[in-house]
Amino acid sequence: MTQIAKKYQTTSNAIFLLNPEAVNGISENQVLLIPSSGNTMLQHEVLAKETLYGISKKYNIAIEQLYNLNPGLRENGLQIGQLLNLSKKTETPKKNSCCYKYFN
Incomplete structure (x- = not known):
């Protein structure tokens, strides 16, 4: 997940917020929502x-x-x-x- 987060200039935690099912791992062909850089937390x-x-x-x-x-x-x-x-x-x-x- 860290590599995906780095690629899209976000954090793993931000990705997990949009994709709680990914906390335990992701599978092949799974689609993840990636937050835009304009979102703030x-x-x-x-x-x-x-x-x-x-x-x-x-x-x-x-x-x-x-x-x-x-x-x-x-x-x-x-x-x-x-x-x-x-x-x-x-x-x-x-x-x-x-x-x-x-x-x-």
Whole structure:
């Protein structure tokens, strides 16, 4: 996924937001939505002693939505220095988003 993200000047996480099914890997001939470079995401850097509850209250966002916006968060928990996605602006493809078909 890193190579695809680099090719389209985006991040793997941004691609996962548009393609949550790709978190566990992608298969041959799978079509991925790629966010346009014009899309922006609101993020939060996790500090020591912060909790999901505290972050959710600070930004008025449901904990479940934090899980949905951040693949692996439920399984791995918060890590100091981690960037959490707080917005879902890239979840809705824009007209200038493109698709990438994966071939093995």
